[in-house]
Amino acid sequence: MRLSAAALHALPAPVARPEYDRDRHGIGIVHFGIGAFHRAHMAIYTDDALAATGGDWRILGVSLRSSSVRDQMRPQNGLYTLVEQSAAGSRARIAGSVADVLVAMEERERLVATLAAPTTHIVSFTITEKGYCRGPDGGLDPLQADSNSVYAYLAEAFARRRAAGLNGLTLLSCDNLSGNGAQLHRLMAEYLDRHAPDALAWFLAECTCPSTMIDRIVPATTAADKIQVENLIGLRDEAAVISEPFSQWVIEDRFAGPRPCWDRHGVQFAADIAPFETAKLRMLNGAHSALAYLGLQRGHDYVHQAIADAELYPLIDRLMREEAATSLTPSADQDLARYADRLVERFRNPALQHRLIQIAMDGSQKLPQRWLETLAFHADNGRRCIAIEAAIHAWIDHIGNGRNPLDDPLAEQLRELVTPGDPRKSMMALFGTQGLLPGRWSAGIAQIAGKSAAISSS
Ligand code: CS2
Numbered sequence: 001m002r003l004s005a006a007a008l009h010a011l012p013a014p015v016a017r018p019e020y021d022r023d024r025h026g027i028g029i030v031h032f033g034i035g036a037f038h039r040a041h042m043a044i045y046t047d048d049a050l051a052a053t054g055g056d057w058r059i060l061g062v063s064l065r066s067s068s069v070r071d072q073m074r075p076q077n078g079l080y081t082l083v084e085q086s087a088a089g090s091r092a093r094i095a096g097s098v099a100d101v102l103v104a105m106e107e108r109e110r111l112v113a114t115l116a117a118p119t120t121h122i123v124s125f126t127i128t129e130k131g132y133c134r135g136p137d138g139g140l141d142p143l144q145a146d147s148n149s150v151y152a153y154l155a156e157a158f159a160r161r162r163a164a165g166l167n168g169l170t171l172l173s174c175d176n177l178s179g180n181g182a183q184l185h186r187l188m189a190e191y192l193d194r195h196a197p198d199a200l201a202w203f204l205a206e207c208t209c210p211s212t213m214i215d216r217i218v219p220a221t222t223a224a225d226k227i228q229v230e231n232l233i234g235l236r237d238e239a240a241v242i243s244e245p246f247s248q249w250v251i252e253d254r255f256a257g258p259r260p261c262w263d264r265h266g267v268q269f270a271a272d273i274a275p276f277e278t279a280k281l282r283m284l285n286g287a288h289s290a291l292a293y294l295g296l297q298r299g300h301d302y303v304h305q306a307i308a309d310a311e312l313y314p315l316i317d318r319l320m321r322e323e324a325a326t327s328l329t330p331s332a333d334q335d336l337a338r339y340a341d342r343l344v345e346r347f348r349n350p351a352l353q354h355r356l357i358q359i360a361m362d363g364s365q366k367l368p369q370r371w372l373e374t375l376a377f378h379a380d381n382g383r384r385c386i387a388i389e390a391a392i393h394a395w396i397d398h399i400g401n402g403r404n405p406l407d408d409p410l411a412e413q414l415r416e417l418v419t420p421g422d423p424r425k426s427m428m429a430l431f432g433t434q435g436l437l438p439g440r441w442s443a444g445i446a447q448i449a450g451k452s453a454a455i456s457s458s
Helices: 005-010 036-040 042-053 068-076 108-115 150-163 180-195 197-206 223-233 274-297 303-307 313-327 336-348 356-360 363-380 386-401 411-417 423-431 442-448
Strands: 027-032 058-063 080-086 089-095 098-103 122-125 170-173 212-215 241-243 248-252 268-270
Touching (some): 027 042, 027 108, 036 080, 042 089, 068 098, 080 223, 089 223, 150 180, 150 197, 170 180, 212 274, 274 303, 274 336, 274 363, 274 386, 303 336, 313 336, 313 363, 363 386, 411 423
Parallel strands (some): 027 058, 027 122, 080 241, 248 268
Antiparallel strands (some): 080 089
16 A cells, blocks of 8 residues: 555554644745655654644645656655664654645646745755756856746746735755855846846845755665665655654744744754854765765775775865864854764764765766865965865766766766876866866866875775
């Protein structure tokens, strides 16, 4: 039997389920990019808030193009299982905060009408780095930002809200970009300026884009995971997600209107979230990407295998503690040494089958905020980053060696720019002032190109 509202009664007693009448809670949040991460993170905090204090805070999930999540979740009335997995065992719960999922291209009018509804207050995003349609200077790339980008749907909804005299929306980016709120604000404003100038002043006056730091490791669900879930809950769940027990969400406290009582369920609200976000991007995500490319090069498949590699571990440790952590200005309550300890423990979780190839995806979109900012900081102070340099060599190898699929929106350009056997030329073509990904690291890259030693692959 398939998981659905009608099948909830068949769940074994230990499996937690929504203890509230789902149909009595309306939609207050529209979420773009309803993948596994959102279902294991924001939708869970919202499920807790609904159970504790109610409110019209259910989520309309949106996929921009693919119909797979809609086809998994609609027959299940939006219900799905979250399994938290650690060496100590697995814990399953059914979440009820997602009301429905639609595909934007197929149900455009319903999407825009929901975005424009007086009851909608928050629009959130996990559309990955590439979903923001940024050009090389971080501004909007007009070619990518087409009529099926998030900006286009929002622009239509803003015009309707403005005409109806409605309140503004909080746009909440939950993606791994530095200053994700400020970036979203800039990009949205640039889109409106170009395509809907009448709505620009309204957006600037009425809407806010708080920055957020989001953290939970959520590997892609596999066929074997779905069988495990079926064994745990006794029902077939096509939308199940698997995650680690750890979860963190820090949000800049700047909402345009009401929000669920997430603060009572572990979410931290802060005036400035930059220290948390930068530490997370440079230490956790920076180490993750290094584990991915160096680990794949050394024949590993999973994060827990790569971190257990005695030759690789010292480099990852160095990247986190000596390169990333020393580039940061921690806030008074941040202990970066302890943070690094916790990250290593999380990476070692043997029960979480987190594939390196999943993390290796979209390097061109991830590496500037994960490695290159750190590298630039140290280059400005005349220092080298041996671990990050080794990781860059491994990325260049990943692009050029063809051993693993290169999944990246800039794959074609990357392959053209990388010259096998010539790391200096490749580094300059990728990160130099005239390269594909120029930035404040370009000068530092010019100094180190060719000098750094790659870890020997075995
Ligand atoms: C990972 C992240 O796939 C990746 O690039 O580094 O998804 C990571 O697991 C999350 O940011 C953890 O919060």
